[in-house]
């Protein structure tokens with residue numbers, strides 16, 4: 001029993017193999033602390049993208065020419081040094097790497113968390129905390145949302161208008177269907193909760209919190225979550241209420 005429990009603990013904390021330097025990238029990735037750091041950094045990369053994306057979306061309130069012109073401009077960034085659209089592809093690659101790293105680390109940490117439970121819980125698993133459950137389910141909802149969203153507004157596969165190079169028309173067509181409006185509204189609420197807790201967790205993992213900063217960091221996490229949720233939600237709500245059409 002003692003051996004079984006010791007094996008479990010070793011697997012949970014993953015002490016580096018003999019000969020492997022504890023701060024090598026492989027050892028860091030295999031440790032729980034390393035996986036949390038990967039989650040924090042990849043989460044912050046996605047957060048930066050989301051702030052820029054939310055601000056860009058608000059151009060819908062200035063009319064079709066504004067947001068359609070903005071979408072075109074995004075494809076010209078870096079020209080003539082870069083070819084047309086290359087910057088966007090670079091950003092997509094960075095984003096994809098962040099999503100994969102974030103999702104893999106989250107999955108492995110939660111598997112590790114279940115394995116590391118003491119033996120007495122084998123038959124009766126204790127419930128994860130409210131925050132942990134919100135983060136896990138929120139992450140799954142957001143992952144599914146991004147797949148739907150890319151099919152809707154990037155590849156235009158499920159978009160009712162599907163006009164290439166005309167995001168304004170595609171956005172209006174998408175949110176004119178009740179199911180798309182509902183999917184976006186639900187996802188934006190999940191996003192707010194995820195960002196609120198995730199930002200605070202990242203601050204703790206990266207060690208930027210201390211008793212004097214905690215209040216400001218929590219306030220910052222709430223403000224950021226509220227701003228992103230309200231900014232993103234304003235677009236489907238504006239279409240659904242006829243303000244944007």
Ligand code: HEM
Pocket residue numbers: 050053057071074088092095142146149150153154167171184191232233235236
């Ligand atoms: C109501 C809220 C949102 C609206 C109106 C919206 C709108 C758009 C539009 C129009 C595009 C296509 C841009 C283009 O091709 O030029 C796009 C792409 C994208 N959006 Fe959103 N978005 C919203 C929320 C979100 C959220 C919450 C996320 C992430 C959780 C997200 C992630 C993405 C991603 C990953 C792409 C693909 C980028 C690409 O490959 O070009 N969006 N969005």
